[in-house]
Amino acid sequence: MSELSTKQSQIIEFIRDFIDEKDYPPSIRDIQFGCGISSTSVVDYNLRRLEEKGLLRRDREVSRGIELLEGRRRRGTVDIPVLGSIAAGQPIPVPTSDRWASDVEDTVTVTEEMVRGHENVFALRVKGTSMIEDLIDDGDIVFLEPATTAADGEKVAVWLQDRGEVTLKRLYREKDRIRLQPANSSMPPIYADPDNVSIQGRFISSIRPIG
Amino acid sequence: MSELSTKQSQIIEFIRDFIDEKDYPPSIRDIQFGCGISSTSVVDYNLRRLEEKGLLRRDREVSRGIELLEGRRRRGTVDIPVLGSIAAGQPIPVPTSDRWASDVEDTVTVTEEMVRGHENVFALRVKGTSMIEDLIDDGDIVFLEPATTAADGEKVAVWLQDRGEVTLKRLYREKDRIRLQPANSSMPPIYADPDNVSIQGRFISSIRPIG
DNA sequence: TCGCCTCGCGAACGGATGTTCTCTCTTAGT
DNA sequence: ACTAAGAGAGAACATCCGTTCGCGAGGCGA
Incomplete structure (x- = not known):
């Protein structure tokens, strides 16, 4: 239930790397191409799952409104x-x-x-x-x-x-x-x-x- | 020359607070309303000045593509x-x-x-x-x-x-x-x-x- | 006064981006 | 075999959002 599919951990990884490098979150299409996914809806789908699992927070209708909850370790x-x-x-x-x-x-x-x-x-x-x-x-x-x-x-x-x-x-x-x-x-x-x-x-x- | 106008330091301040709270950078219109500025072009104008002064970095054509250079303090x-x-x-x-x-x-x-x-x-x-x-x-x-x-x-x-x-x-x-x-x-x-x-x-x- | 620059305003354009809808395909349960 | 749920593909849509262009108000040196 709270297992992460390969794609989901790949997405998390990608978001983390993206933020690390650019200092702002990726758009859905950034994730799409970055992870070699063929459709934005798939990204959206998995993002919803990840949000349900509490691994990130999304601001609806806001571009790049993705916030990694788990990545909050640093800044301590x-x-x-x-x-x-x-x-x-x-x-x-x-x-x-x-x-x-x-x-x-x-x-x-x-x-x-x-x-x-x-x-x-x-x-x-x-x-x-x-x-x-x-x-x-x-x-x-x-x-x-x-x-x-x-x-x-x-x-x-x-x-x-x-x-x-x-x-x-x-x-x-x-x-x-x-x-x-x-x-x-x-x-x-x-x-x-x-x-x-x-x-x-x-x-x-x-x-x-x-x- | 390298002085910051009231509006410019207000913008920097706003961006910092925004990122602090939401974990992603504001859009130009976020800054516009957040700082009570009447036009997006004014924001763009000041953002360019701030970029020239090395206080931030912008990714062109990318929404929320703002990165505060000075705010890099943490994460060490x-x-x-x-x-x-x-x-x-x-x-x-x-x-x-x-x-x-x-x-x-x-x-x-x-x-x-x-x-x-x-x-x-x-x-x-x-x-x-x-x-x-x-x-x-x-x-x-x-x-x-x-x-x-x-x-x-x-x-x-x-x-x-x-x-x-x-x-x-x-x-x-x-x-x-x-x-x-x-x-x-x-x-x-x-x-x-x-x-x-x-x-x-x-x-x-x-x-x-x-x- | 005439340029020239800084700073600001408003609107419009076009690309960027999140959302949603319809279809497949696979897998597990019955 | 039938069905429901999970996962994904592709396209269309409505915003969101950065950029640009025209216009105007001051300030300043020539």
Whole structure:
């Protein structure tokens, strides 16, 4: 029932290739000649079957009104703004709910899986190896979601007011201070007054540029 | 000269939105009504200007034969076959020059930057923490390119014939043996006879699934 | 003022294109 | 063998749609 005849998979294949090459869908006669079919009605017939099977969508009465549903796989990418470098001494303007402004210096494109389920994700370039034992190296790009709170032990980007810098660390609450723990046994933790620490974002994932 | 008139950027905008929504380009009359223009010839006129400026490409005499050049941003993704797990005791069929066979259990989609400049890239799931100090953790997915040789110190996937297993290590040639060095100071290196080692692939990059 | 160019309007032409109708041909069920 | 359904061929039709042509309104330098 949901088997595809040779002709039908050939048509699907042809449409995919056609769009790949030309960036617009083929007309029925394009398909006809491209697949060596002898009549437009045969193409129409099979297109209807394919539509019933949910493999494509057609806009009636519209030329080239064919949309491959299954081919929607690609385009599963998101552009993430790189707001700056972390632990570089610069304050980071965390994006508000509306999309980031236009002053973004750079963006990285990643597949949606890298930030799945998170909103308003932004990215920062990591300087230094303070999180090396959490497998975050110098030069990596980390993805964060805006947050103002965090559970103990979470990796967060925090703004240290007195130092005027943003850094990525694991955050632990102690009696009357906050401990920012590097993941690098050669580096001591930073202790800070709670009033001096403001959480900017929560770690989601990271990538390492090739090379 | 290369400025865009209000109408022209409006048209570009409309085309982009139209394609975004319908997945096929608008006809000239779609643009006409969508932009509140009173004549098809005006659309045609501006489309020619936009084509001259290199912002789009038109296929003459073809309905909806409009292709946005600038909108090519997305689609920069590649599907990489995940051939199995590494250090899991199973031999890995390295893909030949023709595209991998159909028995691929899984694929991951990544942006082209992750494998830039490499051919026939395949992926493996990492089991264990033997490369932890090279920032490759248990559960990571590594990307490799087929290779049969490697320079000293390179991270390679090697097939150990007597153990019947594939493992990811740094490779060093010593007098009459090969040293496979884990990046984990709690693990000893593996020494093997050169005849017993066959290199399967060279490390390119890795990603870590979210969570 | 006179060309010349840019930009826009409206209409008409002809090819492109989706739809539909009528016929075959084959296959499976009875 | 008869019939119904699936698949296809061929042609006709009605739009859809890109192109072109004539006309006009401004702007600009000579």
